[in-house]
Amino acid sequence: MAVGAHDVSSIRWFEEIGIEYIPLVGGKNASPGEMYRELAPQGVQVPNGFAITADAYREFLRVTKLDLWSGPQ
Numbered sequence: 001m002a003v004g005a006h007d008v009s010s011i012r013w014f015e016e017i018g019i020e021y022i023p024l025v026g027g028k029n030a031s032p033g034e035m036y037r038e039l040a041p042q043g044v045q046v047p048n049g050f051a052i053t054a055d056a057y058r059e060f061l062r063v064t065k066l067d068l069w070s071g072p073q
Helices: 019-025 027-042 056-065
Strands: 011-013 050-052
Touching: 019 027, 019 050, 019 056, 027 050, 050 056
Parallel strands: none
Antiparallel strands: 011 050
């Protein structure tokens, strides 16, 4: 994917994800998704948001060559 290209499959809205999506979006993104899905229908105000997939993050690192960076020298 080219830098700046938008791949909608790389984005998951919190309403679409839960704990079972940890392999796809990671735990820090799956947890708010789980809260949104489970608590919003009960009247608890949880803001909707989105998660970037782990594959999209790895692609970003690859395209920007940050995956090759070994830290400050």
